[in-house]
Amino acid sequence: MLLKGLLDDFPVLQRTINGKNLIYLDSAASSLKPSKVVDKVAEFYSYHYANVHRAVHTLASESTEMMENSRSNIAKLLNAESEEIVFTSGTTMSINFIVESFVRTGILKKNDAVLVTAVEHHANFVPWLRMSKLHGFSFKAVKPSGRFGELLIDDFAQFTGENPKILAITGHSNVTGQVINIKKIRELFPDTILIVDGAQLLPHNKVDVKDLNIDFLVFSAHKMLGPSGIGVLYGKKKLLEKMEPFLYGGEMIDKVTLEDVTFNVLPYKFEAGTPHIAGIVGFGVAVDYLNSIGFENISEHVSELTQYAIDKISKLDFVEIYGPLNEEHHAILSFNIDGVHPHDVAHMLDQEFGIAVRSGHHCAQPLMSILKDESKLSLFPNATCRASFYIYNTKDDIDILVDGIKFVKRWFS
Numbered sequence: 001m002l003l004k005g006l007l008d009d010f011p012v013l014q015r016t017i018n019g020k021n022l023i024y025l026d027s028a029a030s031s032l033k034p035s036k037v038v039d040k041v042a043e044f045y046s047y048h049y050a051n052v053h054r055a056v057h058t059l060a061s062e063s064t065e066m067m068e069n070s071r072s073n074i075a076k077l078l079n080a081e082s083e084e085i086v087f088t089s090g091t092t093m094s095i096n097f098i099v100e101s102f103v104r105t106g107i108l109k110k111n112d113a114v115l116v117t118a119v120e121h122h123a124n125f126v127p128w129l130r131m132s133k134l135h136g137f138s139f140k141a142v143k144p145s146g147r148f149g150e151l152l153i154d155d156f157a158q159f160t161g162e163n164p165k166i167l168a169i170t171g172h173s174n175v176t177g178q179v180i181n182i183k184k185i186r187e188l189f190p191d192t193i194l195i196v197d198g199a200q201l202l203p204h205n206k207v208d209v210k211d212l213n214i215d216f217l218v219f220s221a222h223k224m225l226g227p228s229g230i231g232v233l234y235g236k237k238k239l240l241e242k243m244e245p246f247l248y249g250g251e252m253i254d255k256v257t258l259e260d261v262t263f264n265v266l267p268y269k270f271e272a273g274t275p276h277i278a279g280i281v282g283f284g285v286a287v288d289y290l291n292s293i294g295f296e297n298i299s300e301h302v303s304e305l306t307q308y309a310i311d312k313i314s315k316l317d318f319v320e321i322y323g324p325l326n327e328e329h330h331a332i333l334s335f336n337i338d339g340v341h342p343h344d345v346a347h348m349l350d351q352e353f354g355i356a357v358r359s360g361h362h363c364a365q366p367l368m369s370i371l372k373d374e375s376k377l378s379l380f381p382n383a384t385c386r387a388s389f390y391i392y393n394t395k396d397d398i399d400i401l402v403d404g405i406k407f408v409k410r411w412f413s
Contacts, residue, residue: 006293009034010392020354023397028174028200028332028388029358030222036289037225041282051274053251067277070284071267077287078217079208080234083266087275090231091199092123094218095168097233097246097270098195099127102166103135104244107193110136112165115192117142118370119149119173122363124197128168137165141366148374149176149367150324156188166193171201175364175371175384176323177306177332179205182212193239199223203390204302204331206295209234221279226286230279233270240266247272298391302331305389309333309398316402318409320377322384334362334384337405338377340412342385348411353404355397358386 007013010032015022024032044066050059052067068082075082088094102108114128118141125141132139142159144151151173167189172179179201186194198207198219209217216235222228235243245252245263249272254262263269290298310325313335322334337345346359360383361368368382387401 007392009036011035013392017354017356018351020352023353023355023393023400025387025389025393025397025401026356026358027203027223027390027393028386030228031203031225031390032392033227034225034286034289037227037282037286040285041227041278044278044281049278052277053268063277066281066284067275070280070287073284073287074232077206077291078234079210081237084234084237084240086233086235086240086267086270087280088218088231088233089229089276090220090222091197091218092231094231094233095123095195095197096127098216098218098235099131100246101243103131104246105242107239107242108135108137108165111138113138113140113162114166114168115140115142115159115162115164116168117144117151117155117170118366119144119151119176119178119364120168120170120366121174121197121199122365123199124168124170124195125366128166140164144367144370147324148320148322149173149371150178150328151180153181153184153188156185160188164189164192166195168195168197170197170199171207172198172204172330172332173323173367174200174332175334175362175367175386177329177334178324179328179330181328182214186213200331203290204295204299215239221283221286224286225289226283227276227279230276230283237266240270243270245270245272249273293391299330301391302389305393305395305398306330306333308395309387309389309401312398312402313405316405316409319405320375322371331390332386332388334386335405336375336377336380336384337409337412339379340408341379341381342383344412345385345405345408348408349401349404352407353400355401355404357401358388359383362386 048062050063052064071082071085075085142155146152193215195216196214198217202219203224220231252269252272254264318338320336323329342359349355372380
């Protein structure tokens with residue numbers, strides 16, 4: 001198990017919910033924030049804040065330096081160059097950015113093929129689907145054939161002959177908890193533009209974009225201990241240089257005349273307007289914090305918790321767990337209780353046990369339809385309960401979750 005002293009870094013864990021100690025099992029939606037991140041954001045606003053890149057006075061210089069230090073930290077984390085790191089508002093914005101820019105630039109044209117999967121978060125599904133209808137490119141989704149939404153390599157292999165222009169895929173399902181083998185999929189599609197949604201992957205894993213030959217990687221700070229409202233778009237320099245900006249305005253220009261515009265150098269040509277500077281600074285501190293623990297330690301800890309939870313909960317014959325339940329299953333456990341609506345389950349766990357879990361379709365309605373077809377439960381309303389684990393969780397938390405699940409079943413029976 002991870003260092004116990006780490007729990008003291010998260011003040012919210014001292015809270016009680018209806019007299020019960022808070023047990024936070026909703027990190028897949030958004031992680032808790034350590035004091036170091038919160039304190040750094042407050043210090044930045046209190047003593048250093050000014051707009052970046054636009055002045056030579058001391059505060060502006062300090063703000064710019066702190067922001068660019070965070071960019072360097074993130075680039076190092078990914079084994080990328082700083083100019084390949086573009087700050088956005090989050091994963092959703094990053095994906096919309098790519099789709100829109102591809103269409104504007106002509107990288108994605110009518111009759112090109114885009115391949116996604118049916119397990120994607122809507123953020124990596126809806127933009128491609130809608131833009132295919134507006135611009136005439138082909139849109140296809142890989143359907144999982146494994147256990148309860150598990151994607152198998154053979155599911156992808158059947159599409160290799162179609163030579164898709166783009167493959168946009170999650171690195172870690174936010175419903176099934178499956179970690180996708182990006183390297184094997186890249187081998188199947190060596191010439192395809194590979195876009196990876198890393199929102200669930202990056203909090204637990206150090207991703208080397210060069211080793212995996214990823215063209216674009218997107219993720220959000222708020223899922224990895226950082227502030228909300230800030231995200232990262234990594235893109236290969238050769239592709240970013242070809243792309244038309246998604247947003248126009250200040251800072252992203254080189255020269256403006258009455259006739260036309262030339263754009264700033266990378267990455268600034270994609271960062272129009274005043275950025276979320278404090279969020280970027282806070283994210284840099286969050287990355288430092290995660291590095292100090294070590295991503296191998298984080299992954300090992302979360303894997304241990306995941307397997308412990310699977311072992312405990314799978315013994316309950318009135319519970320159905322979704323996902324592969326094998327070594328690829330990590331950090332996320334989606335489940336339902338026979339005959340009980342997931343919202344009722346989540347409400348009871350909160351009120352009676354102080355446990356925070358997520359309930360709903362998790363922005364993955366196509367996958368919910370697939371799970372419902374496979375489900376054997378008496379009630380499956382296209383939703384699940386989802387418990388997700390991170391560095392501040394323990395086996396004791398899971399034991400209490402199991403007690404809570406048993407209580408909910410008894411109460412509704």
